[in-house]
Amino acid sequence: MVKGILDRLNGEIVLGDGGYIVELEQRGYVEAGAFTPELALTHPYAIEALHREMKNAGAEVLQVMAFYGSREKLATVGYEDRTIDINQIATKIAKDVAGDELLVAGDLSTTWKWNKDDERSHKLVSDMFDEQIEAQYGVDFFIGELFFNLGEAMLCLDRIKKNTGVPAMITMSFRQNNITDDGFSASDCAKILSSEGADIVGLNCMNDPEHMYPHIKEMRSGFDGYLAAQPVAFRCTDETPWFTGLPSFPDKLEPTQMNRYELGDFAKTAKELGVNYIGGCCGCKATHIREMARSLDKLTQDRRWIADPDSPMSETEHNWDKRNA
Numbered sequence: 001m002v003k004g005i006l007d008r009l010n011g012e013i014v015l016g017d018g019g020y021i022v023e024l025e026q027r028g029y030v031e032a033g034a035f036t037p038e039l040a041l042t043h044p045y046a047i048e049a050l051h052r053e054m055k056n057a058g059a060e061v062l063q064v065m066a067f068y069g070s071r072e073k074l075a076t077v078g079y080e081d082r083t084i085d086i087n088q089i090a091t092k093i094a095k096d097v098a099g100d101e102l103l104v105a106g107d108l109s110t111t112w113k114w115n116k117d118d119e120r121s122h123k124l125v126s127d128m129f130d131e132q133i134e135a136q137y138g139v140d141f142f143i144g145e146l147f148f149n150l151g152e153a154m155l156c157l158d159r160i161k162k163n164t165g166v167p168a169m170i171t172m173s174f175r176q177n178n179i180t181d182d183g184f185s186a187s188d189c190a191k192i193l194s195s196e197g198a199d200i201v202g203l204n205c206m207n208d209p210e211h212m213y214p215h216i217k218e219m220r221s222g223f224d225g226y227l228a229a230q231p232v233a234f235r236c237t238d239e240t241p242w243f244t245g246l247p248s249f250p251d252k253l254e255p256t257q258m259n260r261y262e263l264g265d266f267a268k269t270a271k272e273l274g275v276n277y278i279g280g281c282c283g284c285k286a287t288h289i290r291e292m293a294r295s296l297d298k299l300t301q302d303r304r305w306i307a308d309p310d311s312p313m314s315e316t317e318h319n320w321d322k323r324n325a
Contacts, residue, residue, distance in 0.1 A: 009200070018280040018288055019233070022283060026253075033251075036077050038086060041086060055097060060103065063105045070132060084135045090107075103141070107143055108129055109144070110152060130159055133164060149182040156170060168197070188222075201223065203215050206241075207242055209258075211242075231284075233263055233288055258288075263292055267292035
């Protein structure tokens with residue numbers, strides 16, 4: 001039986017998986033823009049295949065593919081009445097692929113319905129979190145992700161703590177700067193979430209590695225708990241350091257794709273910066289996760305191919321000296 005997430009983090013770096021929803025859109029299963037997880041019903045084999053790729057690449061955690069799986073968000077594509085089914089099926093798929101080898105993380109995300117000045121929205125969001133938590137029964141821990149407001153992240157943490165007995169990982173997301181939409185810095189978020197009982201605190205999505213590093217450093221200096229970091233694998237700019245603000249989002253992202261070695265470098269640097277849970281988000285494919293596993297010395301049987309340019313048996317070998325030209 002695999003050790004629990006906190007036991008694992010107590011002694012080593014844990015490698016999460018990559019991004020699902022954008023990858024599945026690029027494979028033709030999800031509608032760009034909506035990015036909702038109804039394919040747990042319509043194309044469950046597509047989710048299973050991607051989970052298996054992540055497992056084969058070296059991921060040690062599979063995250064339930066229930067991003068944007070809340071009732072109000074699913075209502076935008078007409079699947080609100082299947083909310084429980086979608087979350088339950090997505091959980092079963094992840095658990096079946098994980099088996100006794102990998103951990104499974106439940107998935108909760110920003111709802112777009114939370115308003116710090118509207119108490120009615122707090123009740124609505126709380127109920128949506130509760131519904132997903134109940135439907136994702138049996139996961140090893142929960143990840144609450146893509147929060148632009150500390151208040152909503154805190155509410156997510158509260159619901160996990162009150163409804164489950166498993167660890168909670170809460171990750172914030174930042175756009176133009178290091179301040180949440182409700183006015184808290186990255187350092188504030190780390191300190192407050194940790195003090196309120198989050199077992200793992202960190203960052204996910206929005207920023208590529210280069211533009212996530214400053215937030216990592218700020219969070220790491222703000223508290224001494226377990227820190228997570230999961231960047232996107234789409235290249236951002238100094239002017240627009242978050243990928244959803246780029247003209248290429250949501251359906252012209254391919255030219256901005258980062259290569260596997262850039263994410264491998266991220267894994268090394270993140271470890272040096274004190275990150276404990278390292279993974280990827282949108283754009284991070286199995287090839288990225290494989291290179292991150294290699295960078296973290298997690299591949300027990302590394303079968304990297306070795307070229308023989310003196311006696312070529314492929315175009316790769318024939319052109320080996322030109323590979324970095």
